[in-house]
């Protein structure tokens with residue numbers, strides 16, 4: 518592991534970023550396989566020949582991808598007891614190669630008004646990634662009464678979710694889709710029928726009250742794709758975990774229903790066998806699943822039944838994980854290892870090429886999140902200098918204690934994984950650098 522803590526100079530320190538002088542990064546490889554040189558001037562990519570006296574960095578065959586976009590991040594701020602802040606969460610995002618994160622609404626207070634949206638944008642100003650507030654579907658996530666969807670849309674919100682909870686009332690969900698559909702927005706659903714898998718449910722194979730059956734997910738997916746067909750509004754299925762849910766989405770897409778879906782890094786890599794240890798790091802909603810489910814999710818991400826990787830980065834305070842398994846909070850961190858896990862599960866296995874990685878982790882999420890004017894752009898002159906430089910062969914042993922996120926609920930701790938990110942630029946600002954840029 519390179520020494521984030523040992524080299525905490527401005528340049529090597531993750532977070533916030535700084536504007537770079539004119540740069541020419543030579544000998545890069547694009548996800549398409551083409552070679553290129555990139556010029557950076559101000560916030561934009563420019564023709565390298567147009568730069569007068571740039572600093573030149575020989576990338577020696579490293580790859581450049583458009584900055585990654587995460588539709589599913591829990592930044593945990595505002596909160597009276599924050600397990601993460603917008604500053605640390607966006608710094609972790611930059612460390613993972615992300616230049617935009619969608620901040621889920623289940624903060625305290627909940628993001629359910631235009632004022633709450635503005636507050637998050639204020640907190641995010643000057644931080645290390647573009648933070649796009651997600652609006653709550655229901656007031657205070659109460660599942661009973663719609664939030665001020667129109668008011669939030671008036672300040673630019675297009676993406677709505679009660680994530681952490683499922684909108685159980687089908688009538689309310691339909692009404693939300695009608696409201697959001699009127700301006701072409703998206704409802705992202707946390708698919709978990711709480712009558713089949715209650716608040717404490719956490720394991721797929723148990724027979725007690727902690728049972729979380731696959732049907733608790735697939736029945737809500739099935740219901741919501743029918744509501745999408747009914748209303749014409751866009752439903753995005755969060756964190757798909759089972760083969761049966763994948764089948765429903767495949768069925769819906771074949772009929773042209775406006776549905777998209779996401780897979781998490783942890784459901785791509787980790788299996789329910791890890792739950793036998795009783796280690797609460799592995800408690801997550803939906804739970805880690807069988808090997809068959811994992812293969813189905815990977816296959817679906819490869820064939821675009823699942824459109825995007827969303828991290829569901831969910832840091833928790835240690836006290837909330839140091840509890841008996843049924844009482845521990847569900848969720849795990851993910852931003853810093855998402856790309857490494859996708860390389861391990863999708864690229865190394867031959868399921869996805871690099872252009873596919875750029876699509877599932879940058880271009881497609883930017884499109885679904887309706888930010889594709891600034892994110893997920895091709896890396897050519899005139900476009901924003903929003904990109905990540907990676908070494909696809911680089912690996913490291915994950916150490917939760919040197920991570921940038923404040924969350925120590927790290928399911929990858931101790932694992933040897935691809936650790937590809939060398940530098941991240943967001944609109945010309947260097948938001949993460951492991952030394953590649955500063956040392957050159």
Ligand SMILES: [Zn+2]
Nearest residue numbers: 680681707755
């Ligand atoms: Zn969720």
